[in-house]
Amino acid sequence: xxxxxxxxxxxxxxxxxxxxxxxxxxxxxxxxxxxxxxxxxxxxxxxxxxxxxxxxxxxxxxxxxxxxxxxxxxxxxxxxxxxxxxxxxxxxxxxxxxxxxxxxxxxxxxxxxxxxxxxxxxxxxxxxxxxxxxxxxxxxxxxxxxxxxxxxxxxxxxxxxxxxxxxxxxxxxxxxxxxxxxxxxxxxxxxxxxxxxxxxxxxxxxxxxxxxxxxxxxxxxxxxxxxxxxxxxxxxxxxxxxxxxxxxxxxxxxxxxxxxxxxxxxxxxxxxxxxxxxxxxxxxxxxxxxxxxxxxxxxxxxxxxxxxxxxxxxxxxxxxxxxxxxxxxxxxxxxxxxxxxxxxxxxxxxxxxxxxxxxxxxxxxxxxxxxxxxxxxxxxxxxxxxxxxxxxxxxxxxxxxxxxxxxxxxxxxxxxxxxxxxxxx
Numbered sequence: 001x002x003x004x005x006x007x008x009x010x011x012x013x014x015x016x017x018x019x020x021x022x023x024x025x026x027x028x029x030x031x032x033x034x035x036x037x038x039x040x041x042x043x044x045x046x047x048x049x050x051x052x053x054x055x056x057x058x059x060x061x062x063x064x065x066x067x068x069x070x071x072x073x074x075x076x077x078x079x080x081x082x083x084x085x086x087x088x089x090x091x092x093x094x095x096x097x098x099x100x101x102x103x104x105x106x107x108x109x110x111x112x113x114x115x116x117x118x119x120x121x122x123x124x125x126x127x128x129x130x131x132x133x134x135x136x137x138x139x140x141x142x143x144x145x146x147x148x149x150x151x152x153x154x155x156x157x158x159x160x161x162x163x164x165x166x167x168x169x170x171x172x173x174x175x176x177x178x179x180x181x182x183x184x185x186x187x188x189x190x191x192x193x194x195x196x197x198x199x200x201x202x203x204x205x206x207x208x209x210x211x212x213x214x215x216x217x218x219x220x221x222x223x224x225x226x227x228x229x230x231x232x233x234x235x236x237x238x239x240x241x242x243x244x245x246x247x248x249x250x251x252x253x254x255x256x257x258x259x260x261x262x263x264x265x266x267x268x269x270x271x272x273x274x275x276x277x278x279x280x281x282x283x284x285x286x287x288x289x290x291x292x293x294x295x296x297x298x299x300x301x302x303x304x305x306x307x308x309x310x311x312x313x314x315x316x317x318x319x320x321x322x323x324x325x326x327x328x329x330x331x332x333x334x335x336x337x338x339x340x341x342x343x344x345x346x347x348x349x350x351x352x353x354x355x356x357x358x359x360x361x362x363x364x365x366x367x368x369x370x371x372x373x374x375x376x377x378x379x380x381x382x383x384x385x386x387x388x389x390x391x392x393x394x395x396x397x398x399x400x401x402x403x404x405x406x407x408x409x410x411x412x413x414x415x416x417x418x419x420x421x422x423x424x425x
């Protein structure tokens with residue numbers, strides 16, 4: 001039988017069962033839930049995103065010896081297959097926050113019958129994935145949160161509150177070290193099997209570095225877009241299970257290249273992939289504007305993700321810039337990497353990349369009145385992201401920047417036993 005809420009809050013983390021941890025997380029997160037359905041203009045105004053934590057499934061796996069790094073991720077229901085692939089690739093704790101937008105004109109605590117059915121169906125799908133993970137000795141130790149947002153406006157549902165989800169997923173991490181790995185990427189087999197092996201010299205080096213304000217960059221690769229989905233998936237799987245010689249071969253054959261090399265070079269160029277392919281020891285790289293690697297970092301030192309950023313555009317760059325501003329060293333690990341798995345375009349990219357519809361005709365886009373002028377939603381979205389980027393950079397230069405964090409996460413960080421007194425916001 002579970003202890004009462006006050007007793008749970010005062011308990012030591014190691015004394016809590018998986019169910020008790022999930023109960024505590026759900027209680028603290030929902031305490032400050034604002035059930036008023038949101039609209040697109042709320043994003044433009046910078047209002048807080050408020051999510052209801054509907055379900056928490058917390059792994060009861062007892063990893064022996066325990067792993068020191070939790071991989072965390074925010075995602076949508078359409079990415080469950082990718083989440084399962086990620087879980088298969090990492091034998092340690094993985095915390096996922098899954099987003100479901102619900103079109104709801106009335107109060108978000110009194111869902112329509114249709115929305116009740118929708119969220120139940122989502123919960124059932126997550127439970128099935130969770131049970132597969134629990135039953136497999138080779139899967140991750142999965143903790144998954146199902147969160148919904150009541151929206152009165154379909155365009156708001158199209159821009160996923162990704163940084164709110166990342167902060168929520170991070171709340172469930174109890175290990176000293178964490179690593180954001182977006183859902184379409186998976187870690188190499190070497191990460192869990194050798195690099196983070198409990199008791200290894202490699203893990204001691206990583207832990208020591210993190211304690212001294214270093215982040216350990218995990219170089220990311222992706223398959224070439226000319227490959228079919230089937231061939232790309234096969235190459236990605238081989239790259240995850242192979243070694244650096246395999247990566248080099250795929251790179252030379254133009255079947256694989258470093259992440260965003262063709263689309264956004266400045267996002268990952270500082271990692272220096274040519275050097276990495278030959279590296280046998282870690283090396284430090286200088287931060288540059290717009291650098292956005294994935295990395296291992298101390299949980300208690302990691303800056304929060306700025307929740308003003310929704311959808312695509314600068315949501316992760318902002319946090320990496322905050323890490324650099326906090327005087328962290330970016331250190332590239334030579335023996336572990338990430339690979340992006342090919343997938344169909346997400347529905348959430350519509351506002352970021354407004355493309356032609358079928359038949360070569362431009363798709364009609366909704367316009368809105370905003371500050372005295374009428375503009376397409378995609379233009380309003382880009383203007384908002386651009387303005388947020390400007391304000392963020394300005395405040396960083398002034399030394400006044402603080403990432404915006406919603407009241408739900410702030411409260412949970414203040415009361416959860418494994419977060420009390422830890423973690424800057």
